[in-house]
Amino acid sequence: MKLYEYMGKDLLAGFGITIPQGKVVCHPQEAASAFKEIGPAVIKTQVLTGKRGKAGGIAFVNNPREAQNEAGRLLGMTIGGFKVERLLVESKLQIDRELYLAIVLDGTLRYPVVLTSTRGGMDIEEVPPEFIVKYPVRPSLGLQPFMAREICRRLDLKADLAKEFSTVLLKLYRLFKERDAELVEINPLVLSKGRFIAADAKVTIDDDALFRQKDLVKVEERTDLEKKAHELGLAFVELDGDIAVMANGAGMAMATLDMIHYYGGRPANFLDAGGGAGVEQTAQALELLLATKPRVIMINIFGGITRCDDVANAFAKVKREKNINVPVVFRLVGTNEEAGRKILDDIGVSAYGTMRETAQKAVELAG
Amino acid sequence: MxxxxxxxxxxxxxxxxxxxxxxxxxxxxxxxxxxxxxxxxxxxxxxxxxxxxxxxxxxxxxxxxxxxxxxxxxxxxxxxxxxxxxxxxxxxxxxxxxxxxxxxxxxxxxxxxxxxxxxxGPNTFGVISSGKCKLGIMPHQYYVQGPVGVVARSGTLSYEIVANLKEAGYGTSTAVGLGGDRVVGLSFTDVIRELEADSETELIVMVGEIGGTAEEEAAHYIKNNVKKPVIAYLAGKSAPPGKRMGHAGAIIERGQGTFQAKVQALESAGVRVAELPFEVSYLAKEFLD
CATH class of the missing domain: 3.40.50.720 (NAD(P)-binding Rossmann-like Domain)
Incomplete structure (x- = not known):
């Protein structure tokens, strides 16, 4: 789950990292009154996408009227598909230096990695690699003060500056670990009058850990259908075609989409019904697919932890209760295959044995 | 073995x-x-x-x-x-x-x-040494003893391929599921190293997908260390960037982990890449008959 900048900054502040004085506003008038509290300010759109600056989503203002006007303009914007609903009005900083500091999860190394550079303020991808320090942290040790000192040495930070930077880094690592973050990024980390201040914050929290991060406000960036699927515990992504797809297993679902493409069709979605989905969950997944009004539904089940009879029962249930008015192309093999096929036979539905036949048939029926 | x-x-x-x-x-x-x-x-x-x-x-x-x-x-x-x-x-x-x-x-x-x-793992279908020991959740009727070692990120997709191989007359030595999560204990390289040394394995099949760089790394390892033939199938060719396709790792971000990059890396290491899952067993025929 990606957090808005202001939420990320609240987390940083909670771990003792300095952030600029600021206020979240939703109306132009609020921006004007925020200005009166804060003084010369920067107004930043709160959207879950980078490149706000380039899109004109950041404004510097010098009086309340300007603040109100600019806030009015920014609140009407759409950036990267996200409608701007909130702004962060923040005190303008004196910038002596700009650094980059992030902790990311490296899936290949299986370690958190500290990424930092004395060339902050710009897109990190544009910084030449020789100016970026990459320091993997063994999870069994965690980030220790000696590691922070080594990182400072590599950055060529000295004396008080090194001390101050190490403090920020150690606090940030604590946040990364304790709040189950996948990414924490401060860019720029501004040096202002001898102090480091987080002028921006990008934080992504591990979705699988939200059960123990209950105090975080939920941030939603899914479409309505994707939201509904998520509530049902399904992995669902909307695509722009007309063949609705249900498969079990993410790899299988992806391969199904690839095969539909290969035979000239266009999938309407990615739907992984999950490992071990029971009758009720599978029935809800089917209802979701029907709601997308596809031309054809293709079901591709290779039962492992998922049982074919459960899927067949779910289908029979939905068929009994709902009017299914689109062709459904079924493929059903694996665990409890015989029982599953029998259930389908009893309601007059036949299933294919191979993925290829099933995909070809689905594409043919979609016309 | x-x-x-x-x-x-x-x-x-x-x-x-x-x-x-x-x-x-x-x-x-x-x-x-x-x-x-x-x-x-x-x-x-x-x-x-x-x-x-x-x-x-x-x-x-x-x-x-x-x-x-x-x-x-x-x-x-x-x-x-x-x-x-x-x-x-x-x-x-x-x-x-x-x-x-x-x-x-x-x-x-x-x-x-x-x-x-x-x-x-985590989020793996497990490991199965055909005819010897099953430590997982795979539908085991497809796992009969034979010369093909399998390593996969995804469960169902690898069952599909193993079933096709069995149908074509080729059994499996050991099949290993790495797991669908972003951080998993074993890499393709870890398993391929073992399969290369395993006397029962004559052919290695890897089942990968978009996202991450594990396949690219494996390609590098294969190029320098593996003498046995390797066949790969990769899922996610048609996946749009920025969309997480179920598995935490299956997402094309910042241009990394694309289908094309993986195919290129594997092919330059001498790996045969199948375009569709069922083609894996056709390619296996070339090496095993």
């Missing part, structure tokens, strides 16, 4: 009294797996499929000396379960559980490294 597990492996099932745990214990026994004990906190003293259940790993270990474990433990408790197993000295641990927080996964894998143990 086989890799990681064989006919002598003594298996412990953690979370044996749960729905999935019980169902798959039955399945593993049916395949011939030598399950010696089960663990479920608070359920010690029971029997599941005639397997004695213990409250803790330590008590099960003292009695039965298992050397491999499979976990069907709910995600919030999986980290503790793995650490408990590592503490007992068990060296092969299969974590089937889905949805484990990634920091927990990093911790358990780091601790496994320190203990000289391997963690397969």
């Amino acid at each position: 086989a890799i990681f597990i064989d006919e002598n492996t003594r298996v412990m099932v953690q979370g044996i009294t749960g729905n999935q745990g019980t169902f798959h214990t039955k399945q593993m026994l049916a395949y011939g797996t030598n399950i010696v004990a089960g663990v479920s906190p608070g359920k010690g003293g029971r029997m599941v499929e005639k397997i004695p259940v213990y409250d803790t790993v330590e008590s099960a270990f003292l009695e039965h000396k298992p050397d491999a474990a499979i976990l069907f433990v709910p995600a919030p408790f999986a980290r503790d379960g793995v650490l408990e197993t590592l503490s007992a000295g068990i060296k092969v641990i299969v974590v089937v559980t889905e949805g484990i927080p990634v920091h927990d996964a990093m911790d358990m894998i780091a601790m496994a490294r320190l203990s000289g143990a391997i963690v397969v």
Whole structure:
């Protein structure tokens, strides 16, 4: 789950990292009154996408009227598909230096990695690699003060500056670990009058850990259908075609989409019904697919932890209760295959044995 | 021979009294797996499929000396379960559980490294050495002994390919599921290294997908170290960037982990890349007949 900048900054502040004085506003008038509290300010759109600056989503203002006007303009914007609903009005900083500091999860190394550079303020991808320090942290040790000192040495930070930077880094690592973050990024980390201040914050929290991060406000960036699927515990992504797809297993679902493409069709979605989905969950997944009004539904089940009879029962249930008015192309093999096929036979539905036949048939029926 | 597990492996099932745990214990026994004990906190003293259940790993270990474990433990408790197993000295641990927080996964894998143990998964279908031992949830009727070693990120997709291979007359030596999560214990390279050394394996099949750089790294390793033929199939050719396709790792971000980059890396290492899953068995024919 990606957090808005202001939420990320609240987390940083909670771990003792300095952030600029600021206020979240939703109306132009609020921006004007925020200005009166804060003084010369920067107004930043709160959207879950980078490149706000380039899109004109950041404004510097010098009086309340300007603040109100600019806030009015920014609140009407759409950036990267996200409608701007909130702004962060923040005190303008004196910038002596700009650094980059992030902790990311490296899936290949299986370690958190500290990424930092004395060339902050710009897109990190544009910084030449020789100016970026990459320091993997063994999870069994965690980030220790000696590691922070080594990182400072590599950055060529000295004396008080090194001390101050190490403090920020150690606090940030604590946040990364304790709040189950996948990414924490401060860019720029501004040096202002001898102090480091987080002028921006990008934080992504591990979705699988939200059960123990209950105090975080939920941030939603899914479409309505994707939201509904998520509530049902399904992995669902909307695509722009007309063949609705249900498969079990993410790899299988992806391969199904690839095969539909290969035979000239266009999938309407990615739907992984999950490992071990029971009758009720599978029935809800089917209802979701029907709601997308596809031309054809293709079901591709290779039962492992998922049982074919459960899927067949779910289908029979939905068929009994709902009017299914689109062709459904079924493929059903694996665990409890015989029982599953029998259930389908009893309601007059036949299933294919191979993925290829099933995909070809689905594409043919979609016309 | 086989890799990681064989006919002598003594298996412990953690979370044996749960729905999935019980169902798959039955399945593993049916395949011939030598399950010696089960663990479920608070359920010690029971029997599941005639397997004695213990409250803790330590008590099960003292009695039965298992050397491999499979976990069907709910995600919030999986980290503790793995650490408990590592503490007992068990060296092969299969974590089937889905949805484990990634920091927990990093911790358990780091601790496994320190203990000289391997963690397969999380979010894996497990490991199966055909005809010898099944430590997982795969539909095992497709796994018959033969010369093909399989390593896959995805479960169902690899069942599909293994079923096609069987249909074409080729069995499997060992099949390993790496797991669908962003952070998993084994890499393609780890498993390919073992398969290259395994006398029973003549051909290696890897089933990958978009996202991450594990396939590219494996390509680099294969180029310099692997003499056996390798066939790959990769899912996600048609996936749009920025959309996470179910698996935490299956997302094209910042231009990394694209289908094209992976195919290119693999082909330049001499790996044959199948365009569709069923083509894997056609390619296998070229090497094995």
